[in-house]
Amino acid sequence: MSSMEGFPDSCPVPLSEYPEVVMAHGGGGRLMHRLIDELMLPAFGAPESALRHDGALIAHAGGTLAFTTDSHVVTPLFFPGGDIGSLSVYGTVNDLAVCGAIPEWLSAGFIIEEGLPMETLRAVVRSMARAADTAGVRIVTGDTKVVERGKADGLFINTAGIGLIPEGVCSNPSRIAPGDAVLVSGDIGRHGIAVLAAREGMGLAGTVESDLAPIVGTVRGLLDAGLDIHCMRDLTRGGLAAGLHETASASGLTVRISEDRVPVREDVLGACELLGFDPIHVANEGRFVLYVPGGLAHEALAILRRHPGGGSASILGHVEPGSTATVIMRTLIGADRVVDLPGGEQLPRIC
Amino acid sequence: MRFASEYRDAAAARAYAEAIATICRGRWTIMEICGGQTHSIMRYGIDRLLPDAIELVHGPGCPVCVTSAELIDRAIGIASLPDAVLCTFGDMMRVPGSRTDLMSARAAGGDVRMVYSPLDAVREAAANPGREVVFFAVGFETTAPVTAAAVLRAEALGLRNFSLLTAHVLVPPAMEAILRNPGRRIRGFLAPGHVCAVTGFREYESMAADHGVPIVVTGFEPLDILEGIHMCVRQLEEGRAVVENQYVRAVAGDGNPDAIALVRRVFRPVDRAWRGIGPIAGSGLDLKPEYGAFDASLRFDDAVSAEPEPTPCIAGRILTGEAKPGECPAFGTSCTPERPMGAPMVSSEGACSAYFRYGHRHGRSR
Numbered sequence: 001m002s003s004m005e006g007f008p009d010s011c012p013v014p015l016s017e018y019p020e021v022v023m024a025h026g027g028g029g030r031l032m033h034r035l036i037d038e039l040m041l042p043a044f045g046a047p048e049s050a051l052r053h054d055g056a057l058i059a060h061a062g063g064t065l066a067f068t069t070d071s072h073v074v075t076p077l078f079f080p081g082g083d084i085g086s087l088s089v090y091g092t093v094n095d096l097a098v099c100g101a102i103p104e105w106l107s108a109g110f111i112i113e114e115g116l117p118m119e120t121l122r123a124v125v126r127s128m129a130r131a132a133d134t135a136g137v138r139i140v141t142g143d144t145k146v147v148e149r150g151k152a153d154g155l156f157i158n159t160a161g162i163g164l165i166p167e168g169v170c171s172n173p174s175r176i177a178p179g180d181a182v183l184v185s186g187d188i189g190r191h192g193i194a195v196l197a198a199r200e201g202m203g204l205a206g207t208v209e210s211d212l213a214p215i216v217g218t219v220r221g222l223l224d225a226g227l228d229i230h231c232m233r234d235l236t237r238g239g240l241a242a243g244l245h246e247t248a249s250a251s252g253l254t255v256r257i258s259e260d261r262v263p264v265r266e267d268v269l270g271a272c273e274l275l276g277f278d279p280i281h282v283a284n285e286g287r288f289v290l291y292v293p294g295g296l297a298h299e300a301l302a303i304l305r306r307h308p309g310g311g312s313a314s315i316l317g318h319v320e321p322g323s324t325a326t327v328i329m330r331t332l333i334g335a336d337r338v339v340d341l342p343g344g345e346q347l348p349r350i351c
Numbered sequence: 352m353r354f355a356s357e358y359r360d361a362a363a364a365r366a367y368a369e370a371i372a373t374i375c376r377g378r379w380t381i382m383e384i385c386g387g388q389t390h391s392i393m394r395y396g397i398d399r400l401l402p403d404a405i406e407l408v409h410g411p412g413c414p415v416c417v418t419s420a421e422l423i424d425r426a427i428g429i430a431s432l433p434d435a436v437l438c439t440f441g442d443m444m445r446v447p448g449s450r451t452d453l454m455s456a457r458a459a460g461g462d463v464r465m466v467y468s469p470l471d472a473v474r475e476a477a478a479n480p481g482r483e484v485v486f487f488a489v490g491f492e493t494t495a496p497v498t499a500a501a502v503l504r505a506e507a508l509g510l511r512n513f514s515l516l517t518a519h520v521l522v523p524p525a526m527e528a529i530l531r532n533p534g535r536r537i538r539g540f541l542a543p544g545h546v547c548a549v550t551g552f553r554e555y556e557s558m559a560a561d562h563g564v565p566i567v568v569t570g571f572e573p574l575d576i577l578e579g580i581h582m583c584v585r586q587l588e589e590g591r592a593v594v595e596n597q598y599v600r601a602v603a604g605d606g607n608p609d610a611i612a613l614v615r616r617v618f619r620p621v622d623r624a625w626r627g628i629g630p631i632a633g634s635g636l637d638l639k640p641e642y643g644a645f646d647a648s649l650r651f652d653d654a655v656s657a658e659p660e661p662t663p664c665i666a667g668r669i670l671t672g673e674a675k676p677g678e679c680p681a682f683g684t685s686c687t688p689e690r691p692m693g694a695p696m697v698s699s700e701g702a703c704s705a706y707f708r709y710g711h712r713h714g715r716s717r
Contacts, residue, residue: 020458031689200467273355278394332356333364333573335396337709 030341055099055163063167066101068092069160077120077154079198081190081210085127087285088157090214091236093135097219098232098288100171101163103135108142109158114149124155135214137161169223173250175230180319181297182255183290185218186211186309187263188240192283193271208267211309213286218307222290227300230291235284238341242281243289244316244327245341254322257339258330263312280329280339294318358572359395367577368400371584378404379587380536381580382529382672384522385543386413387571389702393709395573405584408536408672409702411525412543414490415442416670416694416701417625418518423448426487426516429651430461436479438472439487441465446697469494469501476505476513485647489518492546495636496610499617502638502645514647517637520623522546523554524634529671530562537672539583541569541576544598551606555594563592570598617642626694627666666693669702676703683707 025031055068072088082090089106096103108128112121132139190211197208215234222229231251235243240262248255264272264279272279286309292300297315304313327339383389389409392398398407411417427448430437437453444454444465457463462482466472469486476484488498498515505513522543529535542555547568559566565586569579579597586592596602614636623635638646663681668674676682676695686692688704695701 020455022454022458030687034689269355331395332359332361333395333397333400334361335399337394337396340708 033341055095055101055161057099057165064165066096066099066163066165067160068095068099069158070095071156071158073153073156074195075153076195076198077124079210080194080207082212082285083124083127084155084157085124086131087212088159089128089131089135089137089139090212090285092159092161093137094215094234094286094288096161096163097214097216098171098234099163099165100169100219100223100229100232101165102220103137103161103163103216105162106132106137106139107158107160108139110142110144111152111156111158112144112146113152113154114146116154121155124157128157131214135216166223169229171229171232173231173233173247176247176251176253176291176319177230177293178253178319178321179294180230180291181294181300182244182257182316182319183292183297183300183304183313184235184240184263184316185215185288185290185304185307185313186286187265187268187312188235188284188287189264189268189272189277189279189282191285192239192277193268195283196275197271208265208271211284211286213309215286215288218304218310219288221303221307222300225299225303227292227296227303230293232288232290234288237283239282239284240280240287240289241278241327241339242341244339247289247291248327249325251319252322252325254320254325255317255327256320256330257317257327259332260330261314261316263314265312289316291319355572358570358574360574363574364397364400364577367574367581371405371577371581372402374581374588375402375404375584376588378406379538379584380406380408380672381539381541381583382408382410382537383541383569383576383579384410384412384526385541385546385571386416386701386705387545388412388541388543388569388576390705391571391573391576393705396709397573397576400577401580405580407580408675409669409705410529410540410672411625411628411670412491412522413695413701414494414518414520415440415446416666416697417520417525417628418443418446418489418694419624419626420447420449421624422516422518423453424450425648425651426485427451427453427456427461429485429516429647430456430463431459432483432651434481435483435485435651436462436464436475437485437487438464438466438469438475440467440489443487443489445691446694447691469498470504473501473504473508473510473513476510477508480512482512483650484513485651486513486515487518488515491520491522491543492549492614495519495618496549496607496613499613502617502642503613505645506642511644514645514650515638516647517618517635518623519618519636520625521620521634521636523558524631525625525628526555527558528628528631528634530558530564532671532673535672537564539565539587540567541579541583542566542594544568544570544575544601547596547598547602547606549607549610551604552594552596552602553604559592559594565592566594568594568596568598568602570601625670627670629667662692664693666695666703669693669695676706679703 025035055066058065070091074084077084093103193208194210233243233247304310328336329339429435445452453463472486552568555566565583567579567582582595618636619639620633621635621637622632624630665679681692691697696703
């Protein structure tokens with residue numbers, strides 16, 4: 001009934017080298033890292049440590065500055081728990097905060113599509129002002145460009161930010177050491193699910209709100225307590241998996257976590273089950289991972305839990321000396337597996 | 352999470368693993384058919400809990416992986432037409448045709464839209480009367496009823512701008528083909544629970560009897576799979592070869608009669624080429640002649656399928672359980688999820704992708 005004898009050994013598929021930029025090049029996964037490694041780093045000759053962290057550290061006579069930038073494109077512009085305005089402020093503020101900096105000044109660059117309702121722009125700008133106020137930063141310079149209808153998806157915003165790093169603070173993957181505890185500052189996966197649900201109009205029961213929030217207060221709490229913070233990394237597109245993977249890679253050590261310690265809300269978990277997503281790969285906008293010496297784990301946890309959004313903060317695991325940099329997760333059924341960097345865009349599966 | 356966490360319990364998993372080790376005397380190679388099961392095995396590390404005497408090999412149960420390059424080329428061709436909208440499931444986006452993939456077609460200006468249901472594509476057609484909306488219908492018996500419902504919906508709405516590029520495939524003919532392969536090592540099967548929820552498992556009973564293989568209809572949670580393996584090993588040790596149903600909470604012997612009726616009303620079985628495997632008689636579904644108005648392949652000129660380049664990829668042997676991903680010279684080196692050579696590396700349900708994502712970098716499950 002079939003011609004199965006002698007299956008062709010080779011699958012008739014050529015390499016796909018992507019002669020054009022595809023969405024996954026911006027997905028926060030492996031494709032994006034390749035783009036940075038193979039195109040940006042060699043061209044700019046910037047110190048790798050700067051591009052590998054969330055911001056560059058610039059030493060000058062008065063101390064150390066942290067400097068970072070982030071462009072924001074989100075559909076829809078308004079989603080449960082936030083909008084592109086608050087996202088553009090908190091995204092940059094959070095990148096500075098995980099460098100151990102107190103964020104001070106922001107720039108704002110707008111690329112606006114012709115035809116965007118003025119009322120929409122007004123609402124976004126108001127939201128940015130409120131967000132800046134909440135995060136304790138000032139928007140001190142900016143730029144506005146308008147492009148023809150169809151040349152931009154409504155509105156894109158770029159922000160850059162400068163923060164001041166207090167004396168003695170050094171948050172960097174190079175400081176991660178065997179014996180460190182690794183913590184997450186709250187439940188994960190809310191932002192990705194909230195935006196997807198709003199974009200696709202999925203009738204998910206209940207409404208998942210984005211976790212979008214400034215983490216400045218939480219980081220200040222940790223710094224004020226005098227904790228020796230080895231490294232912080234805010235979790236964005238690639239989710240917890242990418243945050244852990246990037247820090248483990250940069251440190252050259254093995255990070256071991258337990259799946260049953262990963263805090264995920266029931267509604268987020270349910271949406272992930274439906275879509276075939278792993279919550280550790282889903283985007284966040286108000287969460288970070290934290291490496292501290294093992295002995296300080298519980299003190300750090302108590303501080304995380306005292307701050308807004310940190311009620312379900314958790315000690316995920318610890319750092320081990322390792323011959324290869326990797327993240328290993330003890331699964332719910334008690335077996336170990338490697339946590340990998342996602343390839344690019346998370347694509348909802350078929351069944 | 353309710354209705355899921357109770358199937359992911361560490362103590363219960365250990366108990367099942369011990370029970371399997373206790374009854375296992377021989378060495379058994381078992382194939383799980385469905386890509387969803389393969390992913391559960393890798394994601395939770397189920398293979399690492401099993402005794403060495405049990406080897407799991409991974410079946411062709413990923414509809415995206417087995418869709419032929421020719422059909423993908425046609426989808427890309429349609430997506431590139433000025434007035435066409437091509438709707439597809441997300442995991443089809445990065446599967447390469449003979450030259451390129453749908454994501455690249457979208458980057459090049461083609462209108463490719465990800466949908467969650469074929470009914471979303473019908474909505475697109477209703478909302479865009481001036482455009483030709485084509486749904487790239489991929490999937491096993493699980494998704495075929497919804498595709499059939501979409502056709503009937505489009506008919507009821509009187510839509511003339513909706514059509515299907517049909518790539519539906521059927522599980523039993525593929526299993527039959529694997530069983531007839533001379534030199535097969537596979538001694539038992541975990542049959543796909545969700546497919547059987549639609550079709551039931553009567554068709555599998557003659558297969559088990561004719562070929563002397565136990566077939567256990569199995570779910571997708573870790574404890575489902577461990578229990579399915581336990582039932583399969585018990586049959587093998589006792590020398591039995593029948594169909595058993597592990598997934599009783601979802602599957603009835605006769606399946607879902609309404610869903611079956613929908614499929615029979617709209618589709619008819621046809622021969623279909625499986626990527627990496629070749630043509631299998633009666634293994635696909637296509638629109639019945641009376642629904643020919645919804646057939647995209649009749650509506651659009653055939654896209655030219657480019658000549659494939661030779662590659663070291665052994666996807667065909669992997670999809671039939673003859674080889675593990677690590678036996679492929681390209682695995683993890685020239686073939687990775689972002690630069691895939693073969694479909695099992697592209698689709699999130701493919702065996703190579705599962706091995707890569709869950710850290711079996713050496714390509715063996717243990």
